[in-house]
Amino acid sequence: MTRRNTDTTTLIQNVLNGDRRALARLITRVENRTPDAQTALAQLYPHTGRAYLVGVTGAPGTGKSTLVNAIARALRSRDQTVGIVAVDPTSPFSGGAVLGDRIRMNDLTGDRGVFIRSMANRGSLGGLAATTSDVVRVMDAAGFDVILIETVGAGQSEVDIARTAYTTIVIDAPGMGDDVQAIKAGILEIADILVVNKADRPGVQNTVRALRAMLELGHRFRTIRHHGEFMIQQDAPQQDTAQDTAQDAPEYDFWPVPILETIALEHQGIDAVIDAIEQHRAHLHESGMLADRERLRLEAEFAARLRDELLRRLIAERTPAEVAALVDRMVAREIDPAQAVALLVEGE
């Protein structure tokens, strides 16, 4: 026990000193949710909050990893250290994003100012978002100036990532499909910066035009309010928010979402992306929104962790047979899931 404590203390100190092997080891423990990882996270917490968190998201085929690589290189040339967390909501059988890492590493290998970590899906619902927050926090404590959080796909996971980052970059590319759904309104809503990558492909102007039209339809400031709803509206039946959201929204300064064209493979247009990140950061800072985003981020994480912890405690108080009996009754159509929840929560 003493040995383990000493180990953890040393490990934490080494992480704070920027030791890469200690960093890798602690992240593995965090991913595996070992008991000492929780201790380490608590002790590292006062050292966090200094890194600038940037989310990079977009559909497969947009050249996301190449762009993340290019952004990391550009940040390095401005003397910023960079952590990269590649969140790959995929399966054990792919072995995570190992191949993706290797491709990225070609460019960044040997640079001690860059640290890359791929995350595979750790199974449980919502578990990936929580573990990602923890891994980002460990990198933050290790002193990286900027942490790039790369996600694959579209949907709820991206909204969760947007909660984690201060600036969210959404990538599109020409020829990514012309059906109506491809316009991905939900992703657009979380974008602070839009990048049209592969801008040497035909159709780039169509893509830019479509994105601009979508932006004009939306109101950026809604995003902030949307983030804040998670807890307050927990009990209340949700209203139709189409109109009243616009009226009730706080009067934040308007951020005009830029649409930037890049050819990440040739490192073209990347400096403009870095400049836009800096401008957005300054905008958040001057408008007071940086503190708001940080607070909303912590509130969202708090709620997610509360849900998990409360379930864990309840399940620990009940026997597996009790839970199984309720599932049996649901399967038999005797009680519905809401009734099963009430019985388990209120029952002995």
Add this chain to the structure above:
Amino acid sequence: MTRRNTDTTTLIQNVLNGDRRALARLITRVENRTPDAQTALAQLYPHTGRAYLVGVTGAPGTGKSTLVNAIARALRSRDQTVGIVAVDPTSPFSGGAVLGDRIRMNDLTGDRGVFIRSMANRGSLGGLAATTSDVVRVMDAAGFDVILIETVGAGQSEVDIARTAYTTIVIDAPGMGDDVQAIKAGILEIADILVVNKADRPGVQNTVRALRAMLELGHRFRTIRHHGEFMIQQDAPQQDTAQDTAQDAPEYDFWPVPILETIALEHQGIDAVIDAIEQHRAHLHESGMLADRERLRLEAEFAARLRDELLRRLIAERTPAEVAALVDRMVAREIDPAQAVALLVEGE
């Protein structure tokens, strides 16, 4: 009060009688989480479990909606009634998937054997999955033979949808991007049927070959086990499952995932998709996996609802000031989120 009860009772009866207006009205109440919706869901529950649930998912640009449309038409020509739930994890500002509906409706309008409902994101984390389950259940009670559940994107939301459906169809298309991440291993893992749509495009054989290679890497039966882990592994630190999953997995009959080519816009290859759905259904039935999937589905929904309900109850016992004070301390880096959770749960 009596008036409201009478209304709800009539509404439920009308839904069970297949009244489309009653169905639409009840689904709206379910989406808005009105108190009477909960009553209605409980009363409808004994009438559910008869529809066959099919999930259809894939990246934007694969022609997903067109394929869902074509599948619905083909099912109609086999005298099956069809409900369609389009889960669009997007934002209020797009107004849901209204335009997408309109396009689909052109083909299916006036056919009373088809009912289409688009769902926008209702805000809270995990809320969409729960509401989708409820809406599917209402359609199930209304007597549709098959319910198609269409999702956009990639990632956790698709895994959740896979939990809702018995048969999951994953769509790909040629030219969807050649970067490593595009291989979307996580989505492949949930596929019971793979469809390469837009098969008149160049590169279709490359796409089929890539999918086949990925399938050979993976083991289909892992998916089932993966679904079952959510509750059992709640407390336990997650192990590296690469090896031991294969050993511990139950000995389900192997389902060879077919790779089918379609041109949905010209209705080519659709009959083979319907046949594959029927074969997979028979396979699940004969192997006993149908009952297992149903049970795992209900278990997953049970856990998700428990989390929400426990959080709701805890928050109701605390004052907003207490919660805000803990967030303040997190913002000030005095306590980390795990400590905040412990303080709120254990505190007075």
